Amino acid sequence: MAHQLRSIQTRARIIGAAVEQFIRFGYEATSVDEICIAANVSKGAFYHHFPSKQALFLALLQDWVQELEQSLTAICQEIEWVPQRFERMADRLQQVLEQAAGQAPMFLEFWYQATKDPTAWGASVEPYQRFRSIFARWIEEGNQQGSLKAVDPDVAAATLVSLGVGLVLQVALEHQGLDWGTIPRAAVKLLLEGMSTAQAQAER
């Protein structure tokens, strides 16, 4: 048990140190040696957790996407009224954005690797397709329950995902240019306004 906890802790320390190095020096310029020094772990410990630098990078991405998907599942189970689900999702987006502020190099690295390597693409771009399917299902459900108009679910889902991705990129690049504090929630609300039925708007 103590051993397992220590192992989880070491893995987290390696990931934390790697993120820092990637942000400061970029993915390409960072070596496994440097990550080990920054994390204060042996190379043996590193390779016990990750077969390669790329494997670490993909694990980092997967952790992040998995966390997001888990919150969407939880939101879906907890909340039935679809406009409220999207509002809760906007709260979650707000947290992502707070973490993203100033982290542009990391996000750009994710996307850049995705253009060069199919595995990285699968981990960093393919999830958008899953998010779109989840949102499209929610939108259909909203239409059935009378909270959302009969908008095209695929178009509306693609719009929501693009808005989310755009906000992440903007906040990552421009964290000092604008007070992003309430903008994500307000942006999602604005978009929902166009999709909501009169009934849903009255219930606000």
Next chain:
Amino acid sequence: MAHQLRSIQTRARIIGAAVEQFIRFGYEATSVDEICIAANVSKGAFYHHFPSKQALFLALLQDWVQELEQSLTAICQEIEWVPQRFERMADRLQQVLEQAAGQAPMFLEFWYQATKDPTAWGASVEPYQRFRSIFARWIEEGNQQGSLKAVDPDVAAATLVSLGVGLVLQVALEHQGLDWGTIPRAAVKLLLEGMSTAQAQAER
């Protein structure tokens, strides 16, 4: 006159070749020599037009942003009814997106350089701030003319720019994953729906 035309032509050829090299090999890995070979121009001709590779890169960005800003100015002069202005802007966005398909490495390079170099930041990120001001003014105007609701102009403008940036990034990364054909127009329309007055919606 003939000399001037040739000079413009050479400049365009250098930029065209550079874009191709940047997309294939990345900005860092591309040398001035390689651009000259690809463009079939002498190094003297290159340096006549651009003092450095970075200057070429910034010129490329500036050309692109300037073109976008000019279309916004033209749209503003031609069209008074603000919701229609945004619809025209969505048409323009559609053209940008058609060019952006598969060009993720180039866009990511723009943004990546921006995180490292203040001059590149000024050329690739700062324009978003100008676009936001333009849209905020349009939204205020729309409110005065009775076509748009009294939404917060800064929030709505930030939402529109984030949606645009997100669509560019998504199409650049995922040009094969989804038929983006009508999505940008539909996305802007969906957002406008939430902002438009009943009068503007009836006039559709």
